[in-house]
Amino acid sequence: MSKSANALMLVLTICLLGGTSAPSAAQQMAGRDATRPSAKLGLGRAATPEEITAWDTDVRPDGRGLPVGKGTVKQGDDLFQEKCASCHGEFGQGVGRWPVLAGGAGTLKADRPDKTVGSFWPDLSTVFDYIKRAMPYGNAQSLTNDEVYALTAYILSMNDIVKDETFELNEKNFTSIKMPNAAAFFEDDRETSEKHFWNKSPCMKDCRPAPKVTGRAMAIDVTPDGKSGPKVE
């Protein structure tokens, strides 16, 4: 038996005899052919609790991840006017092409649906999670947890999901709020509902009557001019 195989046996024996911790990567390397990879790579280091807290801000629909905090509709209104209204409008109606946050109830079957937090979003946790990580646009992660609660409360208010200006949202009552469109989402079912798109022998000859042009992109005329792209040096 070779020297390295002997060393490997020794390491294995130590493990089997109740070694309390797995051998380190260095020990593994010492105990075997140095060019043969081990099952565990031994790469990376432990994440510290402080690091995990700093990055792990996500919030789920069941409330998991919600931080301790609170904020009222009124506080949220004040903050919103200061930090959000320039893009989203005073009442969440949206400025220019920036996202509309309120209204649109009952429009999802309409010719032009108005998909807002109130009319469309199924989970309140999404509002908190997104504001906390990404808003205000261009100054992300600058809001305190209380401020995020307050802004979330104001968005609920602008969508008439809560009616009282003194309403306070906090980590305890958060999951009691139900979003109006929550029940309207279902899991991907294309492989059954669109089963007819699987076809062993698609038509090759005389498949349809002679087609007629019914619409033209040129008539709509919204295509950027092909010659006016970004300046290229």
Added chain:
Amino acid sequence: MLNRRRFLGAAGLTGAGAALSAIPALAGETAKSEALITDVQDWQRYLGDGVDKHPYGVPSKFEKNVIRRDVPWLTASAESSVNFTPLHELDGIITPSGLCFERHHGGVAEINPADHRLMINGLVDKPLVFTMDDIKRMPRVNKVYFLECAANSGMEWRGSQLNGCQFTHGMIHNVMYTGVPLKVLLDEAGLKPNAKWLMLEGADSAGMNRSLPIEKALNDVMIAFAMNGEALRPEQGYPLRVVIPGWEGNLWVKWLRRIEAGDQPWQTREETSKYTDLLADGNSRKHTFVMDAKSVVTNPSPQAPLKHKGRNVLSGLAWSGRGTVKRVDVSMDGGRNWQTARIDGPVFDKSVVRFYVDFDWNGQELMIQSRAIDSTGYVQPSKDDLRKVRGVNSIYHNNGIQTWLVRSGGETENVEIG
């Protein structure tokens, strides 16, 4: 010497609506001599640039029109916007890195790889932090995959709107990735048995986050640090991104900084308020991850009209998120009759294929279409067949068959047919 050169202006550029060229003399007929041949040209007489003129090479100046372009009215801000791959200018299956379309939610994060960290936490035995050096010490794989934005062709649900395949189909690119199977990293942290979903999170100012089912994560997902043989481009997630073969581009989180394991999806902004498919009855399909089979004729197309009668090359791309492309059919008469196109070049799993039809054109009007058929037997549907089951408000996952109308002068336009 430089100032003795004649510089070509924009004369080499062609655009939509270019007049059809006169039919050139056929071989054997009397031809007129060209000065390009009978006179000695500048580039044949004088020395050209030496090495290192461009330490990092750039395309010829005569290719300056081959660029990504955006549609300014689509979005409120360039930092949360999209531009489009110039598909009509490209060939083969690999998209040059600098032409891969961009989609950002908070601009391009600029990260020194020495400062980049990837954390794995949640339902794992041991939460870990990796540096880029750590990741580059792991076993590597090389794979060619397409990345298509779920909203590609999203502007066309209600009818033809944008006149060019760059704009109708340009939210796709296809490159070779180098990276590490995600399973390698997850094994290192040790997934707990109740870990059913992962949350992927970017380091950009949008903190882009999406949920990924664990089965897919352990199957073919990789984290990539290189594309087309060099480091990822900043706009594609430098120094690290997720690669999720066949699934919608929004999941392919760029500037990847964290992976959290959990027992249910997070229902983030991007997987509920966006990237869900609103149907005509007001209900919305969610977790529509797979990209259905799709194809498009890139030449001719509105930005690349036919310029010659006689022999021509029809060219296009086809792809499927469910596997490989088995066959591509092309119609010249708006879907009445079909012929099978010739696929040339590699056929990889969840990669685009390049197809061709070599044809003679006598100047008659054409209604050109293509349809992809994938390894599962899925046949790309017509736009009308798709609208029958999805309505027109889905925004995402529009894989309907595109029609280009080629007029007798060669001009080509995006049309709807009925």
